Amino acid sequence: MSKLLIEGVSRTFAGVRGGEPVRALRPVELSVSANDFITILGPSGCGKSTLLRIVAGLEAPSTGRVLLDGKAVTRPGPDRGMVFQSYTLFPWLTVAENIGFGLREQGRPERERNEIVASYVDLVGLRGFENHWPKQLSGGMQQRTAIARALANDPAILLLDEPFGALDNQTRGLMQELLLGIWERRKKTVLFVTHDIEEAIFMASRVIVMSARPGRIKSDVPVDLPHPRHYTLKTSPEFSALKAQLTEDIRIEAMRTAQEQSA
Amino acid sequence: MLRPLHPVAPGTRTVLGIAFFVLFVAFWAWITLGGHVNRIFLADPLSMLKDGWRLLTEDRFWLDILITIWRVFGGFVLASIVAVPIGIAMGAWKPVEAFLEPFVSFARYLPASAFIPLLILWAGIGELEKLLVIFVGSVFQIILIIAVKVGATRRDLVEAAYTLGATDNGIVKRVIMPANAPEIAETLRLVLGWAWTYVIVAELIGSSSGIGYMIINSQSRLATGQIIFGIIVIGLIGLLSDFAFKALNRWLYPWSLA
Ligand SMILES: Nc1ncnc2c1ncn2[C@@H]1O[C@H](COP(=O)(O)OP(=O)(O)OP(=O)(O)O)[C@@H](O)[C@H]1O
Ligand SMILES: [Mg+2]
Numbered sequence: 001m002s003k004l005l006i007e008g009v010s011r012t013f014a015g016v017r018g019g020e021p022v023r024a025l026r027p028v029e030l031s032v033s034a035n036d037f038i039t040i041l042g043p044s045g046c047g048k049s050t051l052l053r054i055v056a057g058l059e060a061p062s063t064g065r066v067l068l069d070g071k072a073v074t075r076p077g078p079d080r081g082m083v084f085q086s087y088t089l090f091p092w093l094t095v096a097e098n099i100g101f102g103l104r105e106q107g108r109p110e111r112e113r114n115e116i117v118a119s120y121v122d123l124v125g126l127r128g129f130e131n132h133w134p135k136q137l138s139g140g141m142q143q144r145t146a147i148a149r150a151l152a153n154d155p156a157i158l159l160l161d162e163p164f165g166a167l168d169n170q171t172r173g174l175m176q177e178l179l180l181g182i183w184e185r186r187k188k189t190v191l192f193v194t195h196d197i198e199e200a201i202f203m204a205s206r207v208i209v210m211s212a213r214p215g216r217i218k219s220d221v222p223v224d225l226p227h228p229r230h231y232t233l234k235t236s237p238e239f240s241a242l243k244a245q246l247t248e249d250i251r252i253e254a255m256r257t258a259q260e261q262s263a
Numbered sequence: 264m265l266r267p268l269h270p271v272a273p274g275t276r277t278v279l280g281i282a283f284f285v286l287f288v289a290f291w292a293w294i295t296l297g298g299h300v301n302r303i304f305l306a307d308p309l310s311m312l313k314d315g316w317r318l319l320t321e322d323r324f325w326l327d328i329l330i331t332i333w334r335v336f337g338g339f340v341l342a343s344i345v346a347v348p349i350g351i352a353m354g355a356w357k358p359v360e361a362f363l364e365p366f367v368s369f370a371r372y373l374p375a376s377a378f379i380p381l382l383i384l385w386a387g388i389g390e391l392e393k394l395l396v397i398f399v400g401s402v403f404q405i406i407l408i409i410a411v412k413v414g415a416t417r418r419d420l421v422e423a424a425y426t427l428g429a430t431d432n433g434i435v436k437r438v439i440m441p442a443n444a445p446e447i448a449e450t451l452r453l454v455l456g457w458a459w460t461y462v463i464v465a466e467l468i469g470s471s472s473g474i475g476y477m478i479i480n481s482q483s484r485l486a487t488g489q490i491i492f493g494i495i496v497i498g499l500i501g502l503l504s505d506f507a508f509k510a511l512n513r514w515l516y517p518w519s520l521a
Binding site: 076082093153 | 419420425429430433437442519
């Protein structure tokens with residue numbers, strides 16, 4: 001049985017000030033098995049964030065439904081951890097308090113909370129920064145904290161919306177390895193949105209390519225590269241072949257977007 | 264040399280700030296001591312100080328000061344206790360806002376000073392009336408500003424909290440309130456400044472104590488030195504309480520500092 005089932009999910013936004021309604025997403029069908037690492041790749045504006053927000057329960061689909069472990073998603077909940085593209089740490093809480101936020105909301109006792117928080121602080125390499133405020137951290141550290149905060153709830157699925165989009169290349173590479181390392185050790189079902197092709201292949205066990213807006217799934221490419229993965233993988237021939245294939249797919253979609261916008 | 268938005272060195276800033284006070288007092292001394300205005304209408308700085316000293320040592324003016332401070336803080340605390348929860352409720356729950364916002368916006372423009380005759384009828388000329396003037400003057404302002412601030416809470420933080428399992432109740436208590444606490448404190452600091460204006464107006468009418476009373480009393484005796492001393496005392500206390508409030512906010516909300 002699949003862990004996550006997306007059935008005919010589409011989304012149309014009402015037009016702004018009497019304008020035409022915006023179709024962000026055409027009906028999407030997707031079935032995700034447990035412990036899969038799915039990356040969703042698509043040109044800007046194709047509805048990736050919209051799809052992820054629907055899975056998170058932050059947005060209602062216009063049609064269709066999302067099932068997690070057979071249960072329909074109607075509202076956000078701690079079984080679906082989310083890491084946003086923008087920095088969303090709570091500025092009034094320290095790193096440790098941010099990571100423990102979800103546990104606290106669920107009323108877990110303080111002792112237990114502290115233990116779990118400490119283990120996630122170590123997992124994302126933030127020991128020594130537990131008592132810093134978010135604004136005292138670099139962007140990469142903030143996103144590591146956000147990942148730890150989402151993981152600390154032990155969600156059934158982890159949703160990431162371009163979590164490394166705002167980081168420089170080196171940091172981004174390190175973060176990819178860090179997240180992948182966590183996934184390899186802890187096994188988790190992950191939906192990871194990105195528009196970076198290398199990132200999509202490197203992280204994924206399956207890459208979903210979306211078409212230009214209104215988005216739908218254009219192709220579904222399994223990535224059978226061995227684990228554990230090391231950044232040197234990015235220069236291997238198998239990787240390059242996949243990259244060439246996906247680049248072509250994406251290029252067609254990006255061109256369609258550009259044409260649409262100039263038309 | 265003067266580049267737009269270019270910061271000024273801290274030392275220079277202090278010197279410039281004090282320089283204006285010096286210039287101001289010098290000008291005042293020049294027109295009064297130099298005989299350019301009639302002394303009946305404007306006392307010179309020296310006699311102002313002399314009058315002030317006499318007020319404090321002989322007329323027990325410090326009692327008036329204390330009673331005025333107590334009125335300001337009493338009325339202000341009352342207004343805050345009522346207004347902060349209502350403002351948060353309006354910002355957080357839109358039906359509450361729809362229900363109260365039109366009335367509060369209207370009430371905000373009712374001048375507190377125009378209520379004084381009515382409040383005197385209702386509450387007499389005792390302490391309660393003074394507190395009520397400040398209350399009426401502050402409460403609607405606080406409600407409205409806080410409702411707007413709370414309504415503008417970062418949606419992404421609220422969404423993040425929901426995905427972490429927060430309940431609606433948890434969102435209000437552990438996201439909306441802490442996220443806005445520094446802004447709420449800043450609002451209160453601002454409104455406290457206005458409360459000083461209301462208290463003096465309240466004391467000018469139907470009062471037998473307080474700084475405002477001393478001022479209106481001095482007017483009939485043409486004691487302009489005393490009036491000016493009273494005004495300066497208000498300014499100084501306002502400045503001090505503002506400093507204290509700022510320091511308190513900095514201490515309470517270190518995370519919000521740039
Ligand atoms: N709340 C909304 N109201 C109206 N239109 C919206 C809303 N949210 C998204 N859209 C539209 O839906 C489309 C898809 O948006 P979405 O944010 O899902 O794109 P995306 O694939 O995540 O893009 P990016 O890679 O730039 O983040 C866009 O055209 C956007 O303008
Ligand atoms: Mg997006």
